[in-house]
Amino acid sequence: MPSASLPAGVDPRSPVIIGVGQHLQRTDQGADELSPSGLMTESLRLALDDTGAASPDALGRSLGWVAAVPALTWRYHDAAREVVTAIGADRAITATCAMGGHSPNYLLGAAAREIAAGRLDLAAITGGEAGRARAGHRSSGIQPDWGTQGDDVEPDQVVGPTEMEMAHPAEAAHGLFLPTQMYPLFETALRAASGRSVEAHQAYIGALWAGYAAVAAENPHAWDRTAYSVDELITPTPANRWVGWPYTKHLVSNARVDMGASIVVASAEAALAAGVPADRWVFLHAGTDATDRLASERGSFTTSPAMRLAGGRALELAGVAPDELDLVDLYSCFPSAVQLAAAELGIDTDRTLTTWGGLCFAGGPWNNPVSHALAATVDALRERGGDRSGGRALVTANGGIVHKHSFCVLGTAPPERGFRWEAPQAEVDAAEEAVPVDLEPSGAATIEAYTVMHDRENRPERAHAAVRLTAGARAWAFTDDPDSMAELMATEGVGRRVRVDDATLRLD
Structure with missing residues (x-):
């Protein structure tokens, strides 16, 4: 033609x-x-x-x-x-x-x-x-x-x-493969950078997601056409349990x-x-x-x-x-x-x-x-x-x-x-240059990003954090201590000084 x-x-x-x-x-x-x-x-x-x-x-x-x-x-x-x-x-x-x-x-x-x-x-x-x-x-x-x-x-x-x-070998060594384990890390880092409190940032991401839900509600090809409110999205319930805090089920891909x-x-x-x-x-x-x-x-x-x-x-x-x-x-x-x-x-x-x-x-x-x-x-x-x-x-x-x-x-x-x-x-x-990674971390560190994983009964199971050691290397650290996990969910943990002993995270 x-x-x-x-x-x-x-x-x-x-x-x-x-x-x-x-x-x-x-x-x-x-x-x-x-x-x-x-x-x-x-x-x-x-x-x-x-x-x-x-x-x-x-x-x-x-x-x-x-x-x-x-x-x-x-x-x-x-x-x-x-x-x-x-x-x-x-x-x-x-x-x-x-x-x-x-x-x-x-x-x-x-x-x-x-x-x-x-x-x-x-x-x-x-x-x-x-x-x-x-x-x-x-x-x-x-x-x-x-x-x-x-x-x-x-x-x-x-x-x-x-x-x-x-996954990087350092992530694979600790079983950090899943998006639900990793994307919450970016969320807590973004929250800290924004200066919002934990509660204010939850409301912010809830409003962001309510905008997506409103569009899906008008889309005949959408799987879930519910026009969720902010509270429905961010409030943990048996049907909307925590997955990788600060994300509930309604905040993650289906x-x-x-x-x-x-x-x-x-x-x-x-x-x-x-x-x-x-x-x-x-x-x-x-x-x-x-x-x-x-x-x-x-x-x-x-x-x-x-x-x-x-x-x-x-x-x-x-x-x-x-x-x-x-x-x-x-x-x-x-x-x-x-x-x-x-x-x-x-x-x-x-x-x-x-x-x-x-x-x-x-x-x-x-x-x-x-x-x-x-x-x-x-x-x-x-x-x-x-x-x-x-x-x-x-x-x-x-x-x-x-x-x-x-x-x-x-x-x-x-x-x-x-x-x-x-x-x-x-x-x-x-x-940007690649950040060095310490596979056997020990000593003082600062939390860069973190999340608290929950089980299917909505109970905190384990927290993991990306931390920077004093020498500048990044490492992964973990805790299943109930008090530490509760504290990390209640107040901002990014920027907090901690200790790492054989990949165990200890709050100062």
Whole structure:
């Protein structure tokens, strides 16, 4: 199709999102149970229908590249293979990437680069998780008949590194693997830096999260559409127990959901040739990827050089200032992740910070929440688009423990300078030196960040803290002393002088 037939100002190789689909599986309301790859397939069919193309089925068969966000609720060697087989995209390259919540943005950026370079015309990113179904299976002792792939099956392509490092050896040595163990550390550090009291900061993060819940309440694709009040979010109850203090259950990502989401992206000329109406197009303006240091070595628990430099670069490449963004979706596994992103990117937390409701309310399907955020953002941009002078949006993604970051800027108008992407990793690495880690700490120290983990009966179980020793090294220290844990929950512990004896934390 000649480029002259394209809308004015549109480069034929501009990557455009032409279809999005979300599938919410409510087996508790009579829905059939699908496997994760089944959720991927159903959401991709919805995304193909969403394009408005004359023949969505034919469009699906024409896909040249299908990437599956890594699934955690069922084992696949090549989940995308299941999807392309189901829709008849026999010629499609199958792809995936390493685990992490950054995956959807990361894969979308990879597809956009291939399209802009002329190496690809039509692609899809898809993801699905059946966390609620699997929890039910385990409690009932049932093994679902979701099929298995042989060990000889593998994707045609793995984008980027094949694995994501989740924990520093010092963290692994103490069993510090879980996000619920680590993100509260950032929260207590941010609280201390803000100068708020423990009570005032709880109210602050409750208000932040109530904003996400309000958006989810209006989202038909959200798992939990309850418009929670601040008190409902932050008050511990049997149904809202402490997880990793200062977080209650309502303040952490909810992975017990069955959800799938897909995005179809094409070159502008391929979209035109497929008969996709131009009012369905949302342009990819810019993208960036970067990685922070692991928690034990990072310079601070209140900053993220990767968010600041890579996120800022994405906005710079797109030619948009933070206050010029019409829509924002900040990745929201925990309140600390949102506060870090907002501070590093210069985004006012008084504005609406999500397009779909976030991981605690709309749903936290492991690595795939951002696919849902992207779908909701595309829908919202289309509603605003009209004459193509319309909106611009930023979608952020975070994998691991504030570790892997991927940013995407979208708009209803074509980018003035074409799609642009960078990975400013060298700048991120140079922004701060790795903090030395002491694996056998002893002596005087100062608490940098801490949390108190609770059991399922809402009882304090163990506190752990990142501390700085007198010589400057960081170490991990622990206590299960009831009085010490109660004191750390009642008053600010960050900045407190302590003693560490063989990794045991002793309050002075």
